[in-house]
Amino acid sequence: MDNQKDVNDIEKIENNTQDVNTCEQKTSFNIDKKLSELNPNLSKRQLKKVKKREKWLERKFELRLREREKARQKRAFARANNISLGPSRKALKRSTMAESSCKIGVTIDLSFGDLMIDKDIAKLTKQILRCYTLNRRAVAPMQFSLTSFGGKSKADMQKHNGYEHWDVKFHAEPYLNIYPKEKVIYLTSESENIITHLEHDYVYVIGGLVDHNSHKGLCHKLAVQAEIRHGRLPLDKFLRMKARKVLTVDHVFEILLRVSEGKTWQEAFLQVLPERKNAQLILPLGEKGTSDTYHKNTDVLHTNIYT
Numbered sequence: 001m002d003n004q005k006d007v008n009d010i011e012k013i014e015n016n017t018q019d020v021n022t023c024e025q026k027t028s029f030n031i032d033k034k035l036s037e038l039n040p041n042l043s044k045r046q047l048k049k050v051k052k053r054e055k056w057l058e059r060k061f062e063l064r065l066r067e068r069e070k071a072r073q074k075r076a077f078a079r080a081n082n083i084s085l086g087p088s089r090k091a092l093k094r095s096t097m098a099e100s101s102c103k104i105g106v107t108i109d110l111s112f113g114d115l116m117i118d119k120d121i122a123k124l125t126k127q128i129l130r131c132y133t134l135n136r137r138a139v140a141p142m143q144f145s146l147t148s149f150g151g152k153s154k155a156d157m158q159k160h161n162g163y164e165h166w167d168v169k170f171h172a173e174p175y176l177n178i179y180p181k182e183k184v185i186y187l188t189s190e191s192e193n194i195i196t197h198l199e200h201d202y203v204y205v206i207g208g209l210v211d212h213n214s215h216k217g218l219c220h221k222l223a224v225q226a227e228i229r230h231g232r233l234p235l236d237k238f239l240r241m242k243a244r245k246v247l248t249v250d251h252v253f254e255i256l257l258r259v260s261e262g263k264t265w266q267e268a269f270l271q272v273l274p275e276r277k278n279a280q281l282i283l284p285l286g287e288k289g290t291s292d293t294y295h296k297n298t299d300v301l302h303t304n305i306y307t
């Protein structure tokens, strides 16, 4: 009986603190609700969309509460069993981009919002969230930014409360207005140049596009038009893959992060790429296929710039 009372008390305290956080969210939920009531002229499709959002907002509160409770239990279990849950919050606070020893820049080019349906924009947002989490948990985070951040991508990101406070640089302008042209390298699987190593003070651009191959070669075409350097990851040097070699934004980001941490390309590919790609090693791991091994002139990104 007493136990039950304790549990209730704890829940009450937790609910009180959560109330403060959810207050803001509820306001936006109520505004949405009012909108649909005040706009009886909405088409069936628009109304369905508004209703879907209302439902989602309602559900979001519940999910958040459940997630917090789960995380609390996980922490308690780890404490009781001496299990490490990775870097502490305190350590993560110190591990910021400004303090980082890694000066490799990575930006996601978000200029493709109009080419994606809402579902794919949501997928892209999830991938960006994952990039952020990976970078935030890294001992030496890369210099991470989002460029052409606006329109649909921004609207979708706004579903994630507090994103403005993330340790990420948000730029409404395109990457070419932010970074010197000669310091930019566009990553694209269609490039004939192979990236052999990552360079500090360069900015690697990842195309913010989830297109299921419907805009094949678009980023490559744009990079050639803009006369900037471009290159592809050295996947075919290390892995025999049955599936196509176009990776998702978060996979590309994580591979860059692992290589920036000192892993070889091969190690990074094996760690990051999911099994469904049927990746097979070309070299055994023992033979160190380091990023410098393939530094032949024909392969080096910087010898062949605008082709």
Ligand code: SAH
Residues within 6 Å of the ligand: 186, 187, 188, 189, 205, 206, 207, 208, 209, 210, 211, 213, 214, 215, 216, 217, 218, 219, 220, 231, 232, 233, 235, 245, 246, 247, 248, 249, 252
């Ligand atoms: N059709 C799109 C594909 C988007 S995939 C295009 O035109 O690029 C998302 C992004 O991940 C790409 O724009 C590219 O920046 C990066 N990417 C995916 N696979 C890659 C690879 N093998 N090498 C380098 N970059 C890659």
